[in-house]
Amino acid sequence: MRWWDIAPVLELEHGLFPEDAWSPGMFWSELAHARGPRATRRYVVAESAGKIVGYAGLAAAGDLGDVQTIAVAPGRWGTGLGSRLLADLLRHATAFECDEVFLEVRVDNTRAQKLYERFGFEPVGFRRGYYQPGNVDALVMRLHLRPHTHGNTEGMLSDG
Numbered sequence: 001m002r003w004w005d006i007a008p009v010l011e012l013e014h015g016l017f018p019e020d021a022w023s024p025g026m027f028w029s030e031l032a033h034a035r036g037p038r039a040t041r042r043y044v045v046a047e048s049a050g051k052i053v054g055y056a057g058l059a060a061a062g063d064l065g066d067v068q069t070i071a072v073a074p075g076r077w078g079t080g081l082g083s084r085l086l087a088d089l090l091r092h093a094t095a096f097e098c099d100e101v102f103l104e105v106r107v108d109n110t111r112a113q114k115l116y117e118r119f120g121f122e123p124v125g126f127r128r129g130y131y132q133p134g135n136v137d138a139l140v141m142r143l144h145l146r147p148h149t150h151g152n153t154e155g156m157l158s159d160g
Contacts, residue, residue: 001043001055003031008052009045016071019134030057030068042092046072046081056085060096065089065145067103070112082115090119090145099146104138106131116141 001009006027013021027043034041040061046054056070067089072082093101104127105112121141130138 001027001031001034001045001057003028005045005052005055006031009055012052012055012071012073016074020131020136022069030059033059040096041068042089042096044085044088046076046085048076054081054085056089058089058092058096058101060093060098063097063099065093065096065098065101067101077111082112083118086115086119090143094145099144101143101145103141104130105141107137107139113139113141116143119143 006024009027010021010024030041031043033039034043041057041059043057044055045052053076054070054072057068059066059068067086070082070085070089072079072085090101101121102124103116103121105116107126121143123139124142125140127138127140129135
């Protein structure tokens with residue numbers, strides 16, 4: 001995703017999420033962290049016939065990743081586009097050296113929840129009233145990308 005994609009992304013965003021759509025400033029802020037050697041974001045768009053039909057974004061901080069957004073135009077639902085977008089984000093989470101990836105999804109968005117479950121995300125909690133102004137709860141989900149190795153001494157060298 002580049003700055004010139006923001007206007008068409010916002011059009012799709014407002015169509016899909018009329019109550020809690022991101023603002024232009026939110027996308028600009030995220031894209032500001034998506035380039036250069038210190039990039040901590042990955043934002044992508046999917047196009048068909050010159051029109052944006054999907055987009056997704058990931059933020060990384062330390063060993064944690066967070067799926068910030070993922071959206072697919074209704075005419076593309078069921079085509080695997082959401083899976084391809086999510087797979088791209090997870091590849092980049094690995095490149096960012098994330099051990100885990102989190103996301104929030106509306107409790108009433110079962111289509112998205114099923115997508116995340118297919119990728120191995122598991123529910124870990126709720127955020128009450130997360131989506132405003134509709135006061136809709138979010139289901140928090142987590143995916144372990146790499147096993148935790150803290151405290152694992154197997155295979156370490158000794159000086160004995």
